[in-house]
Amino acid sequence: MSLQVMSVVPLEKGKARIRFDDGTEVVLYKGEIRKLGIEEGCVVTEAVYDKILNEILGKRAIKRAMHLLEKQDRTERQLYDKLKQNGYPESCIESAIAYVKSYHYIDDFRYASTYIRYHQEKKSRQKLKMELMAKGIGRDLVDAALEEEYVSDDQKKIAELLQKRHYSFEDADVSEQRKNYQFLLRRGFKSSDILHVMKQERQ
Known part of the structure; x- marks a missing residue:
């Protein structure tokens, strides 16, 4: 399998967005692009494409995910949205989320439980449920966390x-x-x- 580079668009902070002919887009540093010999119109081999996704962006997505979680606790959906916003491909996002989940760095049940304990004195049960579901946490997890944590009248x-x-x-x-x-x-x-x-x- 080989992919053709359709465009290389310069971005801020020494980066550029590369779009391939299958619709995939990746963001790399300009130095990495030069090192890989990528330019508009060229054909990228499967080996180079795998290197971009796994060795470069895959590792970078994990580091970015860890950095985001060091700043504040997030739900799986919030972390996904943030990595998507940062321009990481779907496969890299999924791998990064699987990695942090395996170490329990993200845990939607824990997030919901903590959120309920912290906010229940000022918000109703229904309000908490709506807010947690809006953050991307599933109904069953929210209900379980409410059953365990919610004590307010x-x-x-x-x-x-x-x-x-x-x-x-x-x-x-x-x-x-x-x-x-x-x-x-x-x-x-x-x-x-x-x-x-x-x-x-x-x-």
Whole structure:
């Protein structure tokens, strides 16, 4: 198998994007491109292509993944998106993710559990679930983490938030009631819990 180089586009920081005739794109340093003898219109052998993916970009993707995880914990989806944004080919991204997963440097269940423990005092169960799923964590993992970690009482939390907002159950007019009701809905609390607390406080 051989591939033709369709274009070599200069980028910042001494890099260039190479596009092959099969649609694959890779980003290499200009020094690496010169060393490999790559230029627009040339044909790249299978051996050279494998060297680019495995020896150069494969190792670089792993190092980049490790660097990203040193800065902050990430979900598998977040790490994938970041590496994709950095211009790594699909095969290199998959290999890098498999590597860090094998050492438990990424663990979506651990991430979800930590996130729930840290945020549950301010957010409802449903809000936490929505946010974690938006980060790319599967529903089953999120549900399992919530079952294990979530201990907050949503109705108690609603009452505390309303108190912090200096909401007076006795003096609030209809407009203020609606405003606070909508605020709590946006936080992910159930309508039934919000109304229960408001009704209870008015008794």
